[in-house]
Amino acid sequence: MRFNVLASGSSGNSTLISTGKTSVLIDCGLSARELAKRLESVGSSVDKLDAILITHEHSDHIRGLKTLIKNPSIRIYISPIALKSSILKDSFNLNLGEPLKAGQAFEIGDLTIFPIKTPHDSVDPLVFRIENCGVKMAVVTDLGYIPSSVAYELKGCDALVLEANHEIDMLRVSSYPWATKQRILSQVGHLSNKEMARFLQEDFDGKANYLVLAHLSEQNNHPEIARLAALEALSSQTPLFATLNEQKVSIAKAGSPLGWIDL
Numbered sequence: 045m046r047f048n049v050l051a052s053g054s055s056g057n058s059t060l061i062s063t064g065k066t067s068v069l070i071d072c073g074l075s076a077r078e079l080a081k082r083l084e085s086v087g088s089s090v091d092k093l094d095a096i097l098i099t100h101e102h103s104d105h106i107r108g109l110k111t112l113i114k115n116p117s118i119r120i121y122i123s124p125i126a127l128k129s130s131i132l133k134d135s136f137n138l139n140l141g142e143p144l145k146a147g148q149a150f151e152i153g154d155l156t157i158f159p160i161k162t163p164h165d166s167v168d169p170l171v172f173r174i175e176n177c178g179v180k181m182a183v184v185t186d187l188g189y190i191p192s193s194v195a196y197e198l199k200g201c202d203a204l205v206l207e208a209n210h211e212i213d214m215l216r217v218s219s220y221p222w223a224t225k226q227r228i229l230s231q232v233g234h235l236s237n238k239e240m241a242r243f244l245q246e247d248f249d250g251k252a253n254y255l256v257l258a259h260l261s262e263q264n265n266h267p268e269i270a271r272l273a274a275l276e277a278l279s280s281q282t283p284l285f286a287t288l289n290e291q292k293v294s295i296a297k298a299g300s301p302l303g304w305i306d307l
């Protein structure tokens with residue numbers, strides 16, 4: 045199994061996960077045209093996709109969906125109530141996979157998908173843990189904090205894509221309207237560097253060889269600040285986390301794919 049974060053951040057989110065047999069996208073928050081471009085730049089294409097898994101109905105996660113559903117070979121997996129609140133609510137003849145439900149695993153080709161419920165201000169927010177031949181990874185963004193129920197499901201993952209949305213002090217003094225700041229900072233908003241680091245320090249089992257920090261705010265965070273917060277949290281746990289060295293902590297980008305990570 046390998047994965048590539050094609051885009052990450054408030055301008056659009058999408059992660060490609062592939063085995064020799066199966067290719068799925070988690071979210072498609074770019075325009076369909078931009079997504080096709082990025083898929084091709086990493087040696088894939090829209091035609092090679094088997095499925096798109098939707099975490100939630102916010103536009104930075106489903107922007108390309110209206111166009112992509114026209115491709116009949118791509119099956120869409122979405123929570124039924126998220127579907128009713130999304131841009132697809134009036135669409136007919138959707139090629140839907142089985143309805144997503146937190147805690148209920150299912151298979152797409154040789155991938156096992158496990159949806160996990162998260163605290164976020166959408167109708168039925170989910171993140172996904174994905175497994176192939178005993179290797180596991182998870183993409184965990186758009187959540188106000190990491191409850192122990194989520195941390196528990198992330199144990200044993202070989203790679204984690206983890207939100208590091210904002211540095212709290214940068215957000216507090218930013219030009220964002222007060223209500224937006226409150227929303228982001230709330231328990232159902234976005235993960236701060238501080239909460240990401242707390243998870244790594246207190247709840248992370250150290251199994252993952254790769255950590256990708258994701259959904260960084262362009263205004264209220266800086267890649268180096270997020271990276272340092274993660275490295276500092278991890279170093280407080282050494283030698284347990286000796287495998288996760290500096291080179292294996294990377295930052296997903298908004299403007300271009302991160303590159304393949306082979307698991």
Ligand SMILES: [Zn+2]
Pocket residue numbers: 053054057102104105186259
């Ligand atoms: Zn988002």
Ligand SMILES: [Zn+2]
Pocket residue numbers: 100102164166186
């Ligand atoms: Zn969201």
